[in-house]
Structure formats: C-alpha cells, structure tokens
Amino acid sequence: MKKVLIPLVLFIGLVVFLAVGLKRDPREIPSPLIGKPAPHFTLFTLEGGDAKFSPSDMQGQVWMLNVWATWCVACREEHPVLVAFAEKNQVPIVGLSYKEIQPQDPAYKAPFDEKLKLARERSEVWLKRHGNPYVTSVMDMDGRVGINYGVYGVPETYVIDKAGVIRYKFVGAVSPALLAEKILPLISELNKS
Amino acid sequence: MKRVWMKGALNGVYALSVSMAILCAPQTALAQATAASSGLATGREAPLMAEDPKLEARLVDISQELRCLVCQNESLASSHAELADDLRREVRELIRSGKSDQEIKDFLVARYGDFVLYRPEVKPLTWVLWFGPFVLLVIAAVGLGMYLRQRRALAAPAALSDEARERAKQLLKG
Numbered sequence: 001m002k003k004v005l006i007p008l009v010l011f012i013g014l015v016v017f018l019a020v021g022l023k024r025d026p027r028e029i030p031s032p033l034i035g036k037p038a039p040h041f042t043l044f045t046l047e048g049g050d051a052k053f054s055p056s057d058m059q060g061q062v063w064m065l066n067v068w069a070t071w072c073v074a075c076r077e078e079h080p081v082l083v084a085f086a087e088k089n090q091v092p093i094v095g096l097s098y099k100e101i102q103p104q105d106p107a108y109k110a111p112f113d114e115k116l117k118l119a120r121e122r123s124e125v126w127l128k129r130h131g132n133p134y135v136t137s138v139m140d141m142d143g144r145v146g147i148n149y150g151v152y153g154v155p156e157t158y159v160i161d162k163a164g165v166i167r168y169k170f171v172g173a174v175s176p177a178l179l180a181e182k183i184l185p186l187i188s189e190l191n192k193s
Numbered sequence: 194m195k196r197v198w199m200k201g202a203l204n205g206v207y208a209l210s211v212s213m214a215i216l217c218a219p220q221t222a223l224a225q226a227t228a229a230s231s232g233l234a235t236g237r238e239a240p241l242m243a244e245d246p247k248l249e250a251r252l253v254d255i256s257q258e259l260r261c262l263v264c265q266n267e268s269l270a271s272s273h274a275e276l277a278d279d280l281r282r283e284v285r286e287l288i289r290s291g292k293s294d295q296e297i298k299d300f301l302v303a304r305y306g307d308f309v310l311y312r313p314e315v316k317p318l319t320w321v322l323w324f325g326p327f328v329l330l331v332i333a334a335v336g337l338g339m340y341l342r343q344r345r346a347l348a349a350p351a352a353l354s355d356e357a358r359e360r361a362k363q364l365l366k367g
Contacts, residue, residue, distance in 0.1 A: 032307075146279075150305050
C-alpha cells in the first residue's frame with residue numbers, strides 16, 4: 001500500500017505544480033508601482049496649442065489613465081468598451097498617447113514640433129472615427145513617461161486615487177466584465193474614502 | 194457571465210499577443226515595410242557603436258543582466274523590441290549621468306519589478322528560488338541514504354544455523 005501511495009502522492013503533487021504553472025500568464029507581471037504615487041509628468045495635450053497636463057491636475061478625484069496609440073491593434077478592440085464606459089460619466093479617463101510616431105515611421109526624424117503636429121492630427125482623426133472616451137489625452141512622444149509608468153505593452157490602464165496613488169494596473173484590452181467586476185467596485189470604494 | 198469574461202479575456206490575450214508579436218518583430222523588417230509602402234528608402238540607421246566604446250561596453254554588461262519585458266526570453270542587450278531600444282537609450286543616459294550599475298538596476302526595478310533582473314536579489318521572497326534546489330538536493334540525498342541503509346539491512350545475509358549448515362554439507366556430498 002505504502003509503495004503505491006507515496007509515488008502517487010508525489011506524482012499528483014507534481015501534476016498540480018505543473019498545472020498551476022501552465023495556467024499562469026507570463027505577461028502578467030506584478031507592477032511595483034501599485035500603492036506608489038503616480039509618477040509626475042508634464043506633457044502637451046492632444047487638444048493642441050501649448051496646453052499641458054500633469055497628474056496633479058487630477059488631485060482630489062479618482063481617475064483612470066489609459067495608454068493608447070492609433071497603431072495599437074488591441075486598442076481597437078478595447079476602444080468601444082472605453083467609449084461606452086465614458087458615456088456613463090463615472091470616472092474621468094485621461095488618455096496617454098504612447099509613441100504615436102514610431103521609429104520606423106519616415107516622420108520619426110522630423111523636428112519635435114512637426115512630429116507633435118502630425119501625431120495630434122493622426123490621433124484626432126482616429127478618435128473622431130472610433131469615439132473619444134478621454135477628458136483629455138496627453139502626448140508621450142518619446143515614450144519616456146511610459147517608461148516611468150512601467151508600460152511594456154499597449155494598451156495599459158491605471159486607476160489612480162484622490163491622493164494620486166496608483167491603485168490598479170491592467171495590461172491588455174479592458175473588457176466590460178473587467179470593468180464591472182474589478183475596476184468599478186474599486187473606483188466606488190476609492191470614491192468613498 | 195464567467196464564460197463571457199473568459200471569452201473577453203481570451204480575446205484580449207489574443208489581441209495583446211498580436212500586438213506583442215508586432216512589437217517583437219525585427220525592426221528592419223518593419224522599417225523596410227514602411228519604406229516600401231511610402232516609396233522612400235529610409236532604413237533605420239545603425240546606432241554609432243564606436244561613438245563611445247566604453248559606454249557601450251558598460252551598456253552591454255548591464256543590459257545582459259536585464260530582461261526585455263516584451264520578448265521575455267531575451268535580454269535587454271539582445272532584444273530588437275522597440276521598448277528595449279528605449280530602455281537602452283535610458284540606460285545609456287543614466288551611465289552618462291554617472292550612475293552606478295546598482296542605481297541603474299534599481300531604476301528599472303522601481304518601474305518594472307524584480308522581473309527585469311535575470312539575477313534576482315536574495316531576499317525572503319526569492320529564498321525559494323535561490324535555495325529551493327539545494328533544499329531539494331539535501332532531501333534527495335537524505336532519502337537516498339535512508340533507502341540504501343534500509344536495503345543493506347534487508348540484504349544482510351542471515352547467519353546459518355548449525356543445523357542448516359549440516360544439511361547443506363549433506364546435500365553437497367550428494
């Protein structure tokens with residue numbers, strides 16, 4: 001009896017161990033920024049002109065930061081979800097336009113002002129076509145702000161509380177179920193405090 | 194509801210992996226594609242390695258120890274992902290500003306977590322990772338020792354009684 005039981009228990013243990021390993025998503029990397037203040041930045045907004053935006057402008061309210069780009073495939077899937085969500089006016093969503101002009105783009109080497117203008121044009125056309133869920137969108141042209149936020153795949157979504165602390169991060173396209181089950185409960189909880 | 198969520202999640206993962214695949218694609222291929230479609234011959238210029246060989250050598254040293262987050266089995270030194278390019282640019286600047294290797298690694302860990310380190314720090318959270326194999330080795334060695342001792346005890350020849358010896362003699366004589 002013992003001869004069968006011990007190897008069997010060991011085998012089942014190994015199977016469980018490997019099965020758990022298989023189910024885990026290697027893209028899900030825990031962010032060290034959760035619970036930390038949202039990194040500071042000052043960037044031009046999409047709306048044009050010299051208007052700039054800083055996370056401190058949102059002090060005192062719970063808000064979402066959504067990293068996007070017109071070249072991003074997964075953003076197209078996510079976008080209708082965000083547009084529908086924004087219509088409910090539950091939480092302001094700020095867009096972070098991440099490296100709109102890519103290095104392989106012929107315009108990449110153009111002077112900054114020209115690049116910014118082109119990026120704004122492209123983004124505006126895209127938002128007109130797909131809907132605009134953002135209260136404002138900021139232009140992270142060289143991806144530096146993205147690095148400070150630990151961005152490694154677009155789209156990414158952050159929930160930031162009234163004190164400016166990052167409370168949640170999601171990598172990939174946000175689904176209606178994720179909004180309903182995870183993000184909304186978190187936001188209403190953060191709004192209470 | 195659960196099903197819907199799963200489907201949404203799967204779609205998300207799929208779309209993400211598609212965009213990851215694009216991000217991972219060698220830059221040159223993409224550059225050629227864009228160049229071809231726009232009718233312009235703008236390949237990406239190779240970075241000037243000789244500009245500052247000392248700096249580049251240190252960059253390689255540091256980035257070999259760092260993992261690219263997009264193509265996760267590649268180091269930051271060898272990855273062609275765009276994010277890796279950006280992170281190398283960032284590391285280059287940190288080197289130029291006189292930061293130590295440790296400070297540069299801390300900079301990346303603060304943003305991307307321990308995951309970026311190929312050689313994670315030894316701390317309670319990583320003890321299993323660092324010492325687990327040795328613990329398993331010790332357990333296996335102890336187990337083997339116990340097993341061998343048990344087997345030796347089993348295999349020890351039972352002393353023959355005088356009676357049996359006598360019988361054996363008789364049998365051998367035939």
